[in-house]
Amino acid sequence: MALTREQLAQRVAQELRDGFYVNLGIGIPTLVANYVPKGMDVMLQSENGLLGMGEFPTEETVDPDLINAGKQTVTTVTGASYFSSADSFAMIRGGNVDLTVLGAFEVDQNGNIASWMIPGKLIKGMGGAMDLVASAQNIVVTMTHANKKGESKLLKECTLPLTGAGCIKKIVSDLAYIEIHDGKFHLVERAPGVSVEEIVEKTAGELVVPDNVPEMSF
Amino acid sequence: MALTREQLAQRVAQELRDGFYVNLGIGIPTLVANYVPKGMDVMLQSENGLLGMGEFPTEETVDPDLINAGKQTVTTVTGASYFSSADSFAMIRGGNVDLTVLGAFEVDQNGNIASWMIPGKLIKGMGGAMDLVASAQNIVVTMTHANKKGESKLLKECTLPLTGAGCIKKIVSDLAYIEIHDGKFHLVERAPGVSVEEIVEKTAGELVVPDNVPEMSF
Amino acid sequence: MSGFNKVVTNYDEALAGLTDDMTLIVGGFGLCGIPEGLIAKIKELGVRGLTCVSNNAGVDGFGLGLLLEDKQIRKMIASYVGENALFEQQLLSGELEVELTPQGTLAEKMRAGGAGIPAFFTPAGYGTPIAEGKEEREYNGKMHILEESITGEFALVKAWKADTMGNLVYRKTAMNFNPMAATAGKITVAEVEEIVEAGELDPNHIHTPGIYVNRVIKGTFEKRIEQLTLKK
Amino acid sequence: MSGFNKVVTNYDEALAGLTDDMTLIVGGFGLCGIPEGLIAKIKELGVRGLTCVSNNAGVDGFGLGLLLEDKQIRKMIASYVGENALFEQQLLSGELEVELTPQGTLAEKMRAGGAGIPAFFTPAGYGTPIAEGKEEREYNGKMHILEESITGEFALVKAWKADTMGNLVYRKTAMNFNPMAATAGKITVAEVEEIVEAGELDPNHIHTPGIYVNRVIKGTFEKRIEQLTLKK
Numbered sequence: 001m002a003l004t005r006e007q008l009a010q011r012v013a014q015e016l017r018d019g020f021y022v023n024l025g026i027g028i029p030t031l032v033a034n035y036v037p038k039g040m041d042v043m044l045q046s047e048n049g050l051l052g053m054g055e056f057p058t059e060e061t062v063d064p065d066l067i068n069a070g071k072q073t074v075t076t077v078t079g080a081s082y083f084s085s086a087d088s089f090a091m092i093r094g095g096n097v098d099l100t101v102l103g104a105f106e107v108d109q110n111g112n113i114a115s116w117m118i119p120g121k122l123i124k125g126m127g128g129a130m131d132l133v134a135s136a137q138n139i140v141v142t143m144t145h146a147n148k149k150g151e152s153k154l155l156k157e158c159t160l161p162l163t164g165a166g167c168i169k170k171i172v173s174d175l176a177y178i179e180i181h182d183g184k185f186h187l188v189e190r191a192p193g194v195s196v197e198e199i200v201e202k203t204a205g206e207l208v209v210p211d212n213v214p215e216m217s218f
Numbered sequence: 219m220a221l222t223r224e225q226l227a228q229r230v231a232q233e234l235r236d237g238f239y240v241n242l243g244i245g246i247p248t249l250v251a252n253y254v255p256k257g258m259d260v261m262l263q264s265e266n267g268l269l270g271m272g273e274f275p276t277e278e279t280v281d282p283d284l285i286n287a288g289k290q291t292v293t294t295v296t297g298a299s300y301f302s303s304a305d306s307f308a309m310i311r312g313g314n315v316d317l318t319v320l321g322a323f324e325v326d327q328n329g330n331i332a333s334w335m336i337p338g339k340l341i342k343g344m345g346g347a348m349d350l351v352a353s354a355q356n357i358v359v360t361m362t363h364a365n366k367k368g369e370s371k372l373l374k375e376c377t378l379p380l381t382g383a384g385c386i387k388k389i390v391s392d393l394a395y396i397e398i399h400d401g402k403f404h405l406v407e408r409a410p411g412v413s414v415e416e417i418v419e420k421t422a423g424e425l426v427v428p429d430n431v432p433e434m435s436f
Numbered sequence: 437m438s439g440f441n442k443v444v445t446n447y448d449e450a451l452a453g454l455t456d457d458m459t460l461i462v463g464g465f466g467l468c469g470i471p472e473g474l475i476a477k478i479k480e481l482g483v484r485g486l487t488c489v490s491n492n493a494g495v496d497g498f499g500l501g502l503l504l505e506d507k508q509i510r511k512m513i514a515s516y517v518g519e520n521a522l523f524e525q526q527l528l529s530g531e532l533e534v535e536l537t538p539q540g541t542l543a544e545k546m547r548a549g550g551a552g553i554p555a556f557f558t559p560a561g562y563g564t565p566i567a568e569g570k571e572e573r574e575y576n577g578k579m580h581i582l583e584e585s586i587t588g589e590f591a592l593v594k595a596w597k598a599d600t601m602g603n604l605v606y607r608k609t610a611m612n613f614n615p616m617a618a619t620a621g622k623i624t625v626a627e628v629e630e631i632v633e634a635g636e637l638d639p640n641h642i643h644t645p646g647i648y649v650n651r652v653i654k655g656t657f658e659k660r661i662e663q664l665t666l667k668k
Numbered sequence: 669m670s671g672f673n674k675v676v677t678n679y680d681e682a683l684a685g686l687t688d689d690m691t692l693i694v695g696g697f698g699l700c701g702i703p704e705g706l707i708a709k710i711k712e713l714g715v716r717g718l719t720c721v722s723n724n725a726g727v728d729g730f731g732l733g734l735l736l737e738d739k740q741i742r743k744m745i746a747s748y749v750g751e752n753a754l755f756e757q758q759l760l761s762g763e764l765e766v767e768l769t770p771q772g773t774l775a776e777k778m779r780a781g782g783a784g785i786p787a788f789f790t791p792a793g794y795g796t797p798i799a800e801g802k803e804e805r806e807y808n809g810k811m812h813i814l815e816e817s818i819t820g821e822f823a824l825v826k827a828w829k830a831d832t833m834g835n836l837v838y839r840k841t842a843m844n845f846n847p848m849a850a851t852a853g854k855i856t857v858a859e860v861e862e863i864v865e866a867g868e869l870d871p872n873h874i875h876t877p878g879i880y881v882n883r884v885i886k887g888t889f890e891k892r893i894e895q896l897t898l899k900k
Contacts, residue, residue: 019671021879041671043879047539048465049609051877056667064468064659065596065610071466072665079672079833079866081874082608084615084643085465085491086547089540093558093784094851096879112563122527123536124518130566131540134559135784165563165579237439239647259439261647265771266697267841269645274899282700282891283828283842289698290897297440297601297634299642300840302847302875303697303723304779307772311552311790312619314647330795340759341768342750348798349772352791353552383795383811544785553776554807556788575786575816584807607872640839641873 001193002174008142010035010218012101012172015140016042023132025102026070028142032101045097047128049088052080093135100136104143106158109205111168111180114160126163133164145173145202152204154185175199184208189216219411220392226360228253228436229390230319233358234260241350243320244288246360250319263315265346267306270298311353318354322361324376327423329386329398332378351382363391363420370422372403393417402426407434442602442652443631447477450625450653456483459588461546462490463617466662469610470499471594471627473655479503489513489586491542491613493523498660507531515539541583543616548585550619555584591621598628602649603642618644627655674834674884675863679709682857682885688715691820693778694722695849698894701842702731703826703859705887711735721745721818723774723845725755730892739763747771773815775848780817782851787816823853830860834881835874850876859887
């Protein structure tokens with residue numbers, strides 16, 4: 001069975017380590033915050049100028065001056081700090097964020113990512129995504145393995161305009177956990193009940209399949 | 219009579235305007251703060267990270283965490299702010315300082331200034347001088363017209379390594395107030411009792427002398 | 437401190453000198469930390485042909501979206517402009533030009549503009565459409581592109597508190613682009629929630645020193661929330 | 669918050685991993701705001717061949733001057749080094765190399781290093797010996813030179829207060845180069861006057877977010893004054 005949105009978030013959360021500073025993109029990545037393992041502390045960075053983002057507020061604590069990069073009202077945790085957008089991206093470009101999680105339209109076997117622009121459709125903008133993918137050492141892309149038409153999103157070469165070049169090393173899709181190195185996709189784990197054959201079939205790029213592909217454990 | 223150090227500072231102070239943010243270099247420039255005209259407010263910027271420098275402290279108020287760019291203990295005035303050295307020079311390079319006053323070894327008729335290095339002597343460093351002269355719109359150099367050997371410091375071309383190129387437009391020397399434009403020195407005022415002839419004689423660069431050269435008034 | 441009193445008491449004075457075809461740097465992220473009253477006044481003034489540099493373009497009927505209604509904006513430099521139907525319409529009809537810029541690059545362009553740094557290398561956008569026509573160079577084994585700084589005739593920012601000398605303090609994530617915007621304008625106008633006497637703000641904790649700020653006006657703020665999300 | 673507790677209780681732990689030939693970015697301006705105890709510990713550790721990036725080189729017997737006594741510094745990158753007889757002696761004898769850098773450029777190089785900006789154009793130093801061998805380019809009718817950023821294996825900074833998570837607040841002009849230095853080290857160690865619990869510092873007014881700080885140690889400071897000047 002393909003992973004649900006929640007399971008995707010759960011699997012990504014396994015990449016967290018105690019003491020990590022983490023930037024979570026909009027959508028499924030945001031859900032990762034709900035699955036931080038017990039006894040582990042992570043600090044969430046929001047690129048609009050907040051380190052130490054907390055959960056959503058109550059009606060009593062909501063504050064229009066306190067939002068995240070998705071423009072949602074949020075709260076802070078103990079030890080949080082506010083800073084300017086320039087300082088926020090200095091932090092990001094400087095390589096201080098330990099893990100960045102974001103979605104994508106396409107990823108290719110050379111680590112290129114396309115996530116912001118579909119020619120012919122209205123272009124809304126890249127927001128902070130280009131800075132994030134160009135700067136982070138440790139990025140996890142989480143997305144469905146194929147699009148709604150069943151076409152693979154793990155390609156030999158991205159067809160859409162890029163968000164960043166050669167920067168993606170890890171993908172958590174609804175079918176598999178895949179690493180990218182040496183110009184190839186490498187299958188590491190499969191979603192519970194998903195066959196290697198299905199993953200191979202839905203991966204358009206070159207995929208290296210080891211003898212043993214364990215199921216993800218949650 | 220050549221101006222004294224105090225008179226030099228007094229004449230430079232005539233360049234101040236109400237509401238000016240001012241950076242004063244070490245030495246005679248520092249004395250300018252003593253001659254701010256009555257009823258006029260200026261804010262002093264010190265490039266080590268202070269806007270709103272006040273007078274020297276008393277023994278009771280001295281604070282080792284509060285110094286100026288000359289490493290002297292100082293105080294602050296109402297409305298002062300502290301910031302980092304990067305922010306301080308951002309302020310300077312961004313052209314926000316209304317008047318910069320500094321000394322020099324030599325200035326030439328193209329506005330070049332040499333003020334930091336005498337080959338063969340020990341080089342101590344340029345500190346913030348290169349940033350200041352390259353950035354400020356409005357710089358007054360204050361210095362003696364000739365060196366101790368009687369050699370002019372207002373040259374056709376600087377002989378010492380430069381601090382900045384083409385950036386000086388105003389000189390207050392002990393003999394005259396001189397402006398630089400169109401590749402020439404222009405005599406504007408003379409020190410009380412100093413003859414035009416003496417100024418001409420002690421100016422090695424090309425000096426334009428108008429028919430009427432008023433004495434400085436204090 | 438007459439020479440340093442930056443307080444103005446009406447919006448006409450706050451925006452004196454603003455004319456057609458100027459470039460405005462405007463603080464804010466989404467609808468958070470935007471100079472609401474100054475934007476409303478620009479609508480009233482009716483100046484046109486503006487280039488607005490701001491992370492977003494507001495929404496229909498609020499923020500910079502207000503200036504789209506009468507087509508006052510000719511060009512928008514932003515990182516994300518998706519929340520605005522009028523924007524879309526004017527973009528498609530060619531009445532509005534947009535220059536999309538990565539968010540961190542946009543912030544750094546403003547910061548550099550204010551800091552007298554005319555250009556800098558950044559890795560953001562290398563290998564993407566953003567890099568087209570830009571100089572590329574490798575540093576530390578990684579490709580970077582050369583980006584130029586931005587300044588404007590006016591910068592319009594929103595702060596929490598100002599003192600009479602123009603020292604500013606921001607609040608929470610309403611800071612966002614405002615500190616850089618404040619440095620990048622030839623004339624910087626700060627619209628604030630509260631004006632205090634000089635000396636009341638802690639000198640250790642002033643976000644924007646008054647040297648950058650030409651005019652301060654006390655505003656009233658609706659603080660509209662774009663995405664109200666509450667704990668379940 | 670185990671994963672975010674940055675507090676260490678002794679200088680050995682604070683400087684663990686520091687070895688010969690490393691580059692250290694050191695905060696401070698003159699003797700103001702320098703990490704006194706960390707410098708003293710480096711003297712005790714006896715590591716050699718260091719490149720120190722700091723605005724000044726201390727004085728004889730204090731600050732970085734301490735590291736000159738046993739010739740631990742191989743290269744100094746600074747804007748002004750004039751207050752130190754040992755420095756002069758080692759420079760003249762060729763035991764010490766110095767790279768003089770305009771003060772604003774030095775501050776910006778550290779800031780850029782921490783901010784992932786590998787190079788930037790600045791007008792400072794154009795037409796001077798500093799520009800030799802550097803790329804020159806005109807922007808806005810003015811010549812600029814291209815300067816590269818600086819990072820180091822370690823950054824040693826002095827702050828006023830830290831919380832246990834490494835958030836830092838500086839005091840008065842003891843801030844100086846410390847905030848940029850804090851961002852430019854692979855391992856950043858902050859020596860502070862006071863350590864408070866996380867949450868005690870106002871999140872609006874943290875100068876250096878804890879993300880930059882790996883270790884925090886409480887020091888005791890002599891705070892020697894270089895130029896005591898009193899009102900007459």
